[in-house]
Amino acid sequence: MLKILILEITPFMFETIITPRVNETDGAGHINNTVVPIWFEAGRLEIFRILTPDLSFASWKAALVNINIDYVKQIYLGKDCLIQTWIDRIGTKSFAVGERVLQQGDICAKGVATYVYYNYNKAESEEIPLSVRNELKKHMTGEENRNLRE
Amino acid sequence: MLKILILEITPFMFETIITPRVNETDGAGHINNTVVPIWFEAGRLEIFRILTPDLSFASWKAALVNINIDYVKQIYLGKDCLIQTWIDRIGTKSFAVGERVLQQGDICAKGVATYVYYNYNKAESEEIPLSVRNELKKHMTGEENRNLRE
Amino acid sequence: MLKILILEITPFMFETIITPRVNETDGAGHINNTVVPIWFEAGRLEIFRILTPDLSFASWKAALVNINIDYVKQIYLGKDCLIQTWIDRIGTKSFAVGERVLQQGDICAKGVATYVYYNYNKAESEEIPLSVRNELKKHMTGEENRNLRE
Amino acid sequence: MLKILILEITPFMFETIITPRVNETDGAGHINNTVVPIWFEAGRLEIFRILTPDLSFASWKAALVNINIDYVKQIYLGKDCLIQTWIDRIGTKSFAVGERVLQQGDICAKGVATYVYYNYNKAESEEIPLSVRNELKKHMTGEENRNLRE
Numbered sequence: 304m305l306k307i308l309i310l311e312i313t314p315f316m317f318e319t320i321i322t323p324r325v326n327e328t329d330g331a332g333h334i335n336n337t338v339v340p341i342w343f344e345a346g347r348l349e350i351f352r353i354l355t356p357d358l359s360f361a362s363w364k365a366a367l368v369n370i371n372i373d374y375v376k377q378i379y380l381g382k383d384c385l386i387q388t389w390i391d392r393i394g395t396k397s398f399a400v401g402e403r404v405l406q407q408g409d410i411c412a413k414g415v416a417t418y419v420y421y422n423y424n425k426a427e428s429e430e431i432p433l434s435v436r437n438e439l440k441k442h443m444t445g446e447e448n449r450n451l452r453e
Numbered sequence: 454m455l456k457i458l459i460l461e462i463t464p465f466m467f468e469t470i471i472t473p474r475v476n477e478t479d480g481a482g483h484i485n486n487t488v489v490p491i492w493f494e495a496g497r498l499e500i501f502r503i504l505t506p507d508l509s510f511a512s513w514k515a516a517l518v519n520i521n522i523d524y525v526k527q528i529y530l531g532k533d534c535l536i537q538t539w540i541d542r543i544g545t546k547s548f549a550v551g552e553r554v555l556q557q558g559d560i561c562a563k564g565v566a567t568y569v570y571y572n573y574n575k576a577e578s579e580e581i582p583l584s585v586r587n588e589l590k591k592h593m594t595g596e597e598n599r600n601l602r603e
Numbered sequence: 604m605l606k607i608l609i610l611e612i613t614p615f616m617f618e619t620i621i622t623p624r625v626n627e628t629d630g631a632g633h634i635n636n637t638v639v640p641i642w643f644e645a646g647r648l649e650i651f652r653i654l655t656p657d658l659s660f661a662s663w664k665a666a667l668v669n670i671n672i673d674y675v676k677q678i679y680l681g682k683d684c685l686i687q688t689w690i691d692r693i694g695t696k697s698f699a700v701g702e703r704v705l706q707q708g709d710i711c712a713k714g715v716a717t718y719v720y721y722n723y724n725k726a727e728s729e730e731i732p733l734s735v736r737n738e739l740k741k742h743m744t745g746e747e748n749r750n751l752r753e
Numbered sequence: 754m755l756k757i758l759i760l761e762i763t764p765f766m767f768e769t770i771i772t773p774r775v776n777e778t779d780g781a782g783h784i785n786n787t788v789v790p791i792w793f794e795a796g797r798l799e800i801f802r803i804l805t806p807d808l809s810f811a812s813w814k815a816a817l818v819n820i821n822i823d824y825v826k827q828i829y830l831g832k833d834c835l836i837q838t839w840i841d842r843i844g845t846k847s848f849a850v851g852e853r854v855l856q857q858g859d860i861c862a863k864g865v866a867t868y869v870y871y872n873y874n875k876a877e878s879e880e881i882p883l884s885v886r887n888e889l890k891k892h893m894t895g896e897e898n899r900n901l902r903e
Contacts, residue, residue: 322498325494325501326629326635329626329630330628330632330633330813331813332510332630332810336790336794336817336820337626337787337791338626340787340790341474341787344474344476344786358530367786367824370790371821371822374816374818380508423781478779479776479778479779479780480660480663480779480783482660482780483780485775485776486667487641490636491637510630519674520670521670522669524666524670573631619772622769624791624795624798625794628810632810648775651775657831681807
């Protein structure tokens with residue numbers, strides 16, 4: 304109940320519904336661990352769109368430098384999952400994405416993905432432009448959502 | 454226009470919305486060919502549920518024997534796709550699933566997947582039970598949708 | 604025995620060893636069906652190299668138009684698989700790749716993938732250049748391997 | 754030179770050769786980030802075999818609790834990769850796997866995966882048996898390989 308309330312007051316989050324696929328299960332009977340990074344990347348689509356509005360790979364700006372994922376609970380076929388994605392931190396040239404996957408209300412995995420704002424043509428990182436920074440900020444956790452960081 | 458009309462009178466189809474993922478693209482810039490069989494399998498989820506209502510792998514009944522896919526048009530990141538899935542043919546021990554993927558109204562790939570009704574514990578095919586057969590029939594193309602078979 | 608002999612007299616084939624991965628299994632306990640198209644594409648790497656020697660996506664020449672795969676036998680984790688890949692047919696603008704996967708000597712799946720020789724910049728198919736055609740021919744089944752086509 | 758020397762005196766490592774696949778690239782032209790966790794899991798196959806000698810999912814013992822991966826350098830199609838996998842730490846009920854992927858001698862990504870020794874039937878973690886612990890220890894970094902941990 305409280306959980307639902309919290310979700311309602313967090314419009315900064317991107318939420319993506321994912322229906323688990325048979326090929327994403329493994330022999331142990333649940334969703335394979337390597338699928339979570341794939342779902343988390345899928346959940347970042349609107350963040351990629353902030354960086355590269357037409358999603359054109361020729362002007363792609365995000366380069367991943369680290370992922371750190373805690374696996375908390377098994378995920379099963381048959382029930383939709385909810386991916387929640389937000390901005391955890393913005394630096395001069397890099398930013399961190401907070402993310403988690405829930406199934407039937409339970410947090411099953413949570414993580415942080417760190418990106419640099421990267422110019423693939425020059426092969427070097429660049430300062431995040433102000434317009435992009437302002438857009439990213441809209442999806443940032445504030446003090447009231449500090450619990451998401453734990 | 455006609456197309457939209459046809460879709461509206463075909464409730465026998467299962468329709469699944471798929472948002473293409475960055476990891477599903479390949480270096481050629483569009484969705485990799487090997488992703489289409491994955492999306493098609495995802496589109497068969499409700500058919501698997503007819504065969505195995507609780508989707509439990511311990512009582513899984515579907516064994517794939519053939520897939521045949523025509524690739525018609527490139528699929529791109531950035532726009533949702535629609536997977537349409539229906540029953541094309543029902544035999545004594547086997548059935549064929551018709552399927553296609555559309556992006557922005559265009560058919561991008563279409564195929565047929567042939568399954569046998571299979572008892573994994575006995576390691577042999579079995580006759581499709583009448584109750585399953587009746588349920589599958591509800592999703593079968595009739596004469597009016599014969600065009601789907603071409 | 605006879606099988607081993609045939610393999611030894613078929614140097615036209617490309618052979619690729621694949622170690623099945625845990626994430627490639629599914630809840631039914633064996634390698635998921637959608638993995639076979641992925642392995643088959645992996646087995647075509649040297650064919651792609653004939654078409655695009657530096658494997659650069661900017662000058663990629665192969666566009667897939669059809670795959671047709673028969674699933675014959677389950678594939679399991681724990682034993683390496685052998686992918687065999689050859690040219691089945693060469694037309695003016697298209698060619699067909701024959702392929703199969705064996706595990707412990709048993710054919711587990713076999714298929715044909717049909718490609719057109721495609722200019723992605725002009726967005727149209729082109730005649731296969733003579734040099735490419737000659738190279739592809741070296742990997743074609745002859746009369747003595749006609750059994751591969753069945 | 755020094756690097757080659759170090760590799761030669763580290764027989765504790767599992768080394769797995771991986772040929773990058775076309776479907777593992779993404780629109781940005783290199784191997785997609787989500788593929789690295791898949792390759793790292795593939796590199797742990799012999800560790801899974803220590804825990805579950807017949808690799809039977811019915812008696813699977815490893816449950817992943819965390820992955821932490823640094824992405825250092827792009828990985829490209831066309832050249833084989835080397836996955837190096839070793840034991841970084843062994844606790845009472847858990848252990849950590851160190852791992853990295855090299856292409857043409859360069860470290861492209863490195864990470865740590867933390868597992869608990871888990872009884873899926875009882876749904877609880879268990880102490881790592883002495884025989885398993887002794888086997889894992891053979892693949893552990895010693896003082897002389899402390900540099901791997903950085």
